[in-house]
Structures are given as structure tokens and as C-alpha cells.
Amino acid sequence: MMPDLGKYAEAVLSSYVLSxxxxxxxxxxxxxxxxxMKNAxxxxxxRGKSNG
Structure with a gap:
């Protein structure tokens, strides 16, 4: 399923994980x-209803 990434496998996979x-x-x-924001x-x- 996973393509062969060769010597770049570590860099590519770590980039995916970081992303x-x-x-x-x-x-x-x-x-x-x-x-x-909803609570605020x-x-x-x-407060507006209690003043009005």
C-alpha cells in the first residue's frame, strides 16, 4: 500500500506526521x-437582559 520512498522515507513521513x-x-x-467566545x-x- 505504501510507496517506496527510499532514502527520503524518514523526512517524508516526519513531515506528514508534523503536518x-x-x-x-x-x-x-x-x-x-x-x-x-460562546460563553463570553x-x-x-x-447581563443585557437583566439590565433591560
Whole structure:
């Protein structure tokens, strides 16, 4: 299934692994930030309703 990468196998595979890890990290940071912003927005909306 995997092509023969020859002497470049280590470099290619490590690049793939690093790329996958970076994508996973970006997704995790995005999800975390979205949750944080959602909670902050809900707090602002809650304060706005209690004042109005």
C-alpha cells in the first residue's frame, strides 16, 4: 500500500506526521476559542437582559 520512498522515507513521513499534528492542534485551538467566545457572548447577553 505504501510507496517506496527510499532514502527520503524518514523526512517524508516526519513531515506528514508534523503536518497532521499541526492540523489537529489548529482544530483544537479553534474549538477551544469558539467555546470561550460562546460563553463570553452568553454572559454579555445575560447581563443585557437583566439590565433591560
Amino acid at each position: 497532521i499534528l499541526l492540523v489537529v492542534a489548529l482544530v483544537a485551538v479553534s474549538i477551544r476559542r469558539a467555546r470561550k 457572548l452568553e454572559e454579555v447577553e445575560k
